[in-house]
Amino acid sequence: MSEDKGIEKYIRSDLAGFGGYSARISPDTLEGKVEVPVENVIKLDANENPYGCSPEVIRALVSYRDFNIYPDDGQTRLRKLLGGYCGVGAEHIVAGGGSNQLIDLILRLFLNRGDEVINCVPTFGIYKFSTDLCGGRLVEIPRRGDFSVDIEAVKAAVNKNTKVIFLANPNNPTGTIIPEPEILEILDTGLVVVMDEAYYEFSRETAAPLVGKYRNLIVLRTFSKWAGLAGLRVGYGLFPPEIADYILKIKIPYNVNVAALVAVEESMKDIEYLQSTVDKIIDERERLFGELKKIDWLKPFPSKANFILCSVEKGDARQVRQRLQEKGIMVRYFDEPRLKNFIRISVGKPEHTDTLIEVLRKIQ
């Protein structure tokens, strides 16, 4: 192979300039860069559960012995269990290695090269990432000033090439909810509507009861946030059965690992405990919002999820993120058209809020 025409000539031409997804960094990588030991870093940048998973998950994983055996590829028990949790039959459910994997599978299933995907920005970055990767064309519909979805603009953007509409509910990073009448209007377009309910347990609003009634509605959920299992990568979707069958056919074999299967089973047996941590996070979200409001250079936006988006009204948000990081507090920083000079703070434990607020008061 000649030096000047390296491996690039074999790479798919539409991926030559692919930017990738900038995932959150791990606290381990901050060794020597922060003023606290890395084990004391307060991680408020990825909407994880600060209380961790159910203690039953840890107990069951310690005693599990069959890691040498592949998991059930058909997800039989898992689909039944999750169907019970969601109030739908097992035929509606397919699980994935995180709900991110299901986003990718849905787009692989529906997109031909150049097909369009409607995305209500600002929103979760994976919709763009996976659309680009699958050769689709992303059509961005800006949200209104209060970050609500511009339904009229969404409907006006639909054309013969449109296949899929993504709606995160609550939306990440804005924390906003879409009222049900607007969901129904969007479903009436007949396009594939993906309602991403990664934060459902914090908002308690869901389109799940509509799944049996609409052939074009998919609801996505995850165990990453409320159940404290982000590291085990397990999410699931509620699909019309005919779409579920296709997704089962195109997924890679054994896509949910045995540790995740054990963890979901134990989580489902310990919902009361998990619900108690969700309740604590919801209470803390309201307290954090009140405390952030008292900081005169920050403008927090009300949220139905486990994070709060803030506009930095005075000063530089990038520097705020940097100063917080030096003090051992990780938050998410945004620099995109509708989110210039914004940060997003995940809701932690009360002591995390106290430390955060103390540092914020001192840094500007």
Ligand SMILES: Cc1ncc(COP(=O)(O)O)c(C=O)c1O
């Ligand atoms: C809206 C939304 N959907 C999905 C995910 C990812 O979930 P998972 O960890 O199940 O891939 C996130 C994570 O940040 C999210 O914000």
